[in-house]
Amino acid sequence: MNYIYELHRTMMTQKVILVYEGDFTQETTKSILSMAERNLDSSGEDSGIKRKVFNVMVEALQNIVKHSSEQGMRAGSLLSKSAIFLISKDDKQYCVMTGNPIAKDKVAQLTKDLNDLNSKDKEGLKEMYKEIIKNTQISEKGGAGLGFVDMARKSGEKLEFLFANMDAEHDFFCLKVNIAREKE
Amino acid sequence: MDILNLKGTEDTPTILLDKKNGIFEISGRSLPEDSAEFYRPVLEWIKAYGGEPNASTDFTFKLEYFNTASSKLILDVLSALEDIKGMKILWYFHDDDEDMEEAGQEFSELVEVPFEFKTY
Numbered sequence: 001m002n003y004i005y006e007l008h009r010t011m012m013t014q015k016v017i018l019v020y021e022g023d024f025t026q027e028t029t030k031s032i033l034s035m036a037e038r039n040l041d042s043s044g045e046d047s048g049i050k051r052k053v054f055n056v057m058v059e060a061l062q063n064i065v066k067h068s069s070e071q072g073m074r075a076g077s078l079l080s081k082s083a084i085f086l087i088s089k090d091d092k093q094y095c096v097m098t099g100n101p102i103a104k105d106k107v108a109q110l111t112k113d114l115n116d117l118n119s120k121d122k123e124g125l126k127e128m129y130k131e132i133i134k135n136t137q138i139s140e141k142g143g144a145g146l147g148f149v150d151m152a153r154k155s156g157e158k159l160e161f162l163f164a165n166m167d168a169e170h171d172f173f174c175l176k177v178n179i180a181r182e183k184e
Numbered sequence: 185m186d187i188l189n190l191k192g193t194e195d196t197p198t199i200l201l202d203k204k205n206g207i208f209e210i211s212g213r214s215l216p217e218d219s220a221e222f223y224r225p226v227l228e229w230i231k232a233y234g235g236e237p238n239a240s241t242d243f244t245f246k247l248e249y250f251n252t253a254s255s256k257l258i259l260d261v262l263s264a265l266e267d268i269k270g271m272k273i274l275w276y277f278h279d280d281d282e283d284m285e286e287a288g289q290e291f292s293e294l295v296e297v298p299f300e301f302k303t304y
Binding site: 030058126 | 194195252280281282290293
């Protein structure tokens with residue numbers, strides 16, 4: 001049972017204020033958002049920072065919801081339930097982090113898209129956003145293809161990501177979005 | 185014309201479209217699971233209104249937050265309003281919410297309809 005203490009210590013040292021592991025639906029998204037919002041409110045966070053964190057959380061959570069249904073993963077299977085969502089907070093920044101399984105054949109395209117996004121400045125991202133919103137149709141999974149662009153714009157920082165090997169068909173896609181607490 | 189009146193929830197906005205009383209407003213939070221489905225009745229209402237609009241229409245957006253899937257549908261709503269004569273968009277944003285102000289400006293650059301920006 002030592003892992004309980006170890007998990008607790010990890011969360012303390014990493015300054016994790018909220019973690020959710022399991023099945024992701026619109027209902028769990030709403031619960032997580034309301035918990036995180038209460039936390040932000042009670043800490044008296046600046047309303048502008050609060051809105052940015054909320055914004056990034058929504059896009060990150062809805063990405064997982066859409067992605068896990070898109071993967072057509074069998075309900076109840078280990079893979080469908082293996083997504084994770086975390087928020088950490090220190091003096092300098094909030095970090096919104098997600099991890100979810102992704103088919104290996106999707107990794108190359110996603111890497112390319114995220115690198116492309118990370119190469120753009122503020123104006124470049126704005127143009128990209130306008131270009132996508134003008135031309136996109138809402139996909140069957142309900143996405144507009146704008147989630148990552150919006151996260152990059154709202155955070156004002158590069159999106160950090162990593163793919164960890166899971167099994168022959170899947171990688172675990174880890175994403176970290178930083179939101180500075182000090183206003184520039 | 186029937187009034188379209190949708191009460192807001194934690195993930196959907198309040199919508200009131202009332203031709204007779206000249207009230208056209210979308211307010212609150214918009215992050216529904218299925219944004220296309222949620223906005224379908226709004227787009228249908230606007231289409232019908234476009235056939236017999238008032239002489240002038242002030243259409244209010246007073247959003248606290250919307251997700252990216254909603255932003256696409258908001259653009260669809262604005263595009264539907266674009267073709268109606270006497271249309272003006274009143275875009276409200278909280279006075280310290282630069283992102284909402286910028287979002288309104290971006291929408292105004294994407295459609296040919298006058299925007300008036302207001303703080304609350």
